[in-house]
Amino acid sequence: MNDKNSNKKNKKRNRAIMRSAILLVLIAAIGYTIYNSVTAEDVSLLKVGDEAPDFVLVDLEGEQHRLSDYQGEGVFLNFWGTWCKPCAKEMPAMDRQYEVYKEQGVHVLAVNIAQSDFEVQSFADQYGLSFPVVIDKSKSVMSAYNINPLPTTVLVNPEGKVEKIITGEMTEQDIESYMASIKPE
Amino acid sequence: MEKVQCQCGHVNPPGTDLCESCGRSLTEKEQNNTLADMRYEGTARRSQTYNKSIVDKIWNFFSSVKIGVSIIVVLLVAASIGTILPQQAYVPANTEATIKAYYADVYGVPGQIYHALGFHDLYSSFWFIALVGMLAISLIVASLDRFVPLYRSLKNQRVLRHVSFMNKQRIYGKGPGNEDTMKKAEAKLKELKYNVSTDKNGLLAEKGRFSRWGPYVNHIGLIIFLFGVMLRMIPGFYVDETLWIREGETRAIPDAPGYFIESQNFELETYTGEDEEAVFGEAIERVGNVAKNYQTDVVLYQKPEDSLPGATDDMEVVDEYPIRVNQPLKFDGYAVYQMDFRLDELKSMTFALTDKETEESFGELTIDLINPDEFYELENGATVELLGYYPDFDGFDNGEPQTATPLPNNPGFLVEMTTPETPEGETSFILIQETIEPFGENQYKLSFQNVETRDVSGLTIRKDKTLPILGLGGLIFMIGVAQGMYFNHRRFWIQQQEDGTVILAGHTNKNWFGLKKDLDQVSEFASLPAYQDQQEETREQDDKKGAELT
Structure with a gap:
């Protein structure tokens, strides 16, 4: 009789373990699927705190700029196009603040989205830009940073991490405080 | 709930309807039924x-x-x-x-x-x-x-069942038998490809048991199918993207890291309706153009894995391929399909520098709208300098020409024309079919000659690593369906009692007609007692009752 009882208990325990295991596996699979579908849109998005993707682009003078060369210094990465009016509006302010902060280890890289040399050059001449302007001919940097609206500015701190992502036009005060925030200590 | 012990002595798990061993009805509900519920063999x-x-x-x-x-x-x-x-x-x-x-x-x-x-x-x-x-x-x-x-x-089936189980089967018969009835029935059933097992005075003949697993095989297929669908949500398994690419452009392929595609040419061919294609003549007359071919000639490039975004000098040609409808470019699990197109975006414009009065020309210049040059040298020392280029001109802001998009939809050019007669230069703002002379009347003008266009291809990039899984799931599903639908599980129980009386019962999960046909053959050969279809009988009785009532 004792034997029978313990046998029954064992059976019951095994059944509970089996059922719990099957249900857990299935619920975990569903949870994982839902998690994936909810986050599907923003897995590729760049987030604050991420490593800023390294890239190499050529400026109007033919000089190469590689992001990782600026490790230890702040990089103010501004994506723009000549057709984008707010981009044009914030350029002079960026140029003025660059004059102030370039001595303190903050670089400005203005990344144009796949326009012709002529358009970019005449724009740079018109606004008298003193920071390097690079052209992302194949839009590959744009897609690496998942840039959608223009202008978008990505602040890269001296550790090479994304400090902040700003979409839309910035005032001169904004630009001043952003540059101050990525100034090396 | 307690275990249930049957009169035959067998102990059944709680919830059992029919005794696993002899087949006696164990519940009151079952005992009151004329026919046993055989769906799950009366198991718990x-x-x-x-x-x-x-x-x-x-x-x-x-x-x-x-x-x-x-x-x-x-x-x-x-x-x-x-x-x-x-x-x-x-x-x-x-x-x-x-x-x-x-x-x-x-x-x-x-x-x-x-x-x-x-x-x-x-x-x-x-x-x-x-x-x-x-x-x-x-x-x-x-x-x-x-x-x-x-x-x-089903694995532990007993050959000998209790009479109360047998007479609750749909096919049931009882009557006197001969000495060799059992032997002959066994031989005939074996001939009909039944598995026959005997025990003392009875036999169990069985055929097509695997058809009972059909629904479960079917469910396994569905689960595999759902698993494949689940994988689609996981990055890397499924890609469905669109890429618009203009002739001459090189673009990164979305969701295919390291791969680039260059469009060299887009072509839309239509049937001419002449010669061999004369058969299409009628259709062409009716609807205008009939498309024959949509094609994008592409070059596929790959960049080494350690290559940085933006670097373009390390691309290697992987393939050159004409993408046509249903003939996608395939590489590395991806397929690039021809899906859409737009014809005739502006590519370059050609002008002639001419004297307005004499119409004397200094020759032509072509401005590339995608990548314009700054200086153009013409005949007899004349030059044209491009001061400003506005690919999609949409008006002035503070006297400054503006562009709405980076695409050359409505190009505007600010140019300075210099000739030996006007060495200090004349400024002109040129739009399509319109010229503005901001600093007074000019002697020279750029007159429009012709335009070159380029086409845009709409490509779809697909990758689906889940297809084999979905295919396997679908195949197993269909096997399960066929197994359950086209095969049936037939069983006969036959017993001969000591006084020579033969009792027989038959059951199948579907196709009772087939079961009866088998039984008829056995009955004839082994002279088994006549059987009844008890369900039809009950139905007939019900019908009669219903007729009497109305």
């Missing part, structure tokens, strides 16, 4: 027996066929509601905020509710995925709960 479905811990309660919930059917109904209703308004992929908006605004603006409050509940992107909404997941749980749990007892019971 495990879910109906225990109802104790929380795990057991959840398990029993999913084990219910009613719950499974309810989930399917809810899914069907949700999917049909999802077709009422367009899904977000077909809405002219592409950010979360604009999509939300679109549903509110176009469809009002119902649109807002529709969006809030996730119907705008039904297959990705968490509750829809959760429901499909619950359906999967229900399939697995319900199948396990039924398959295990059924398998056990």
Whole structure:
């Protein structure tokens, strides 16, 4: 009789373990699927705190700029196009603040989205830009940073991490405080 | 619940309807039935027996066929509601905020509710995925709960069944038999490809048992199919992207890291209706142009893995291929399809520098609208300098020409023309069919000559690593369906009692006609007693009663 009882208990325990295991596996699979579908849109998005993707682009003078060369210094990465009016509006302010902060280890890289040399050059001449302007001919940097609206500015701190992502036009005060925030200590 | 002991001495698990050993009815309900419920051989479905811990309660919930059917109904209703308004992929908006605004603006409050509940992107909404997941749980749990007892019971079948089991079978007969009846019946059944086992004075003949596993095989196929669909949500398994590429452009292929594609040429060919194509003449007359071929000639490049975004000097040619409809470019599990096109975007414009009065020309210059040069040297020392280029001119702002987009839809040029006669230069702003002379009347003008265009290809990039899994799931599903539908599980129980009386019973899960045909052959050969179809009898009686009542 004792034997029978313990046998029954064992059976019951095994059944509970089996059922719990099957249900857990299935619920975990569903949870994982839902998690994936909810986050599907923003897995590729760049987030604050991420490593800023390294890239190499050529400026109007033919000089190469590689992001990782600026490790230890702040990089103010501004994506723009000549057709984008707010981009044009914030350029002079960026140029003025660059004059102030370039001595303190903050670089400005203005990344144009796949326009012709002529358009970019005449724009740079018109606004008298003193920071390097690079052209992302194949839009590959744009897609690496998942840039959608223009202008978008990505602040890269001296550790090479994304400090902040700003979409839309910035005032001169904004630009001043952003540059101050990525100034090396 | 307690275990049930049958009169024959066999101890059955709680919830059993028919004794596993002899087949006697164990419940009152079964005892009152004229026919035994043979669906699960009268075994205890495990879910109906225990109802104790929380795990057991959840398990029993999913084990219910009613719950499974309810989930399917809810899914069907949700999917049909999802077709009422367009899904977000077909809405002219592409950010979360604009999509939300679109549903509110176009469809009002119902649109807002529709969006809030996730119907705008039904297959990705968490509750829809959760429901499909619950359906999967229900399939697995319900199948396990039924398959295990059924398998056990069919494996441990006894040859000798109690009379009360036999006379509750649909096919039943009783009558005197000869001495060799049992032997002859056995021989004939074996000839008809039955598996026959004998025990003392009885035999059990069985055929096509595997057809009983059909529904479970079918469910395994469905589970594999759902697993494949689940994988699609995981990055790297499934890609479906669109790429618009202009002739001459090189673009990164979306969701295919390291790969680039260059469009060299797009071509749209139509049938001429002449010579061999004369058969199309009538159709061409009726509808105008008939397309023969859509084709994009592409070059596929790959960059080394350690290459940085932006670097373009390290691309290697992988393939050159003409993409046509249904002839995609294939590489590394991806396929690039020809899906769409736009013809004749402006590419370059050619002008002639001429004297307005004498129409004397200094020759022509061509401005590349994609990558314009700054200086153009013409004949006799004349030059044209491009001061400003506005690819999509849309008016002036503070006297400054503006461009709306980077695409050359409405190009405007600010130029300075210098000739030996006008060495200090003349400025002119040139638009399509319009010239503005901002600093007074000019002596020279750029007169438009001709234009070159380029086409845009709409390509679709696809990758689907889940296809083999979906195919396997579908195949197993169909095998299960065929197994359950086209084969049937036939059984006969025959006993000869000491006084020579033969009792026979027959059962099948479907196709009773086939079963009777087999039995007729055996009866004739072994002179078995006549049998009745007890269900037909009951039905006939019911029909009679009904007729009398009316």
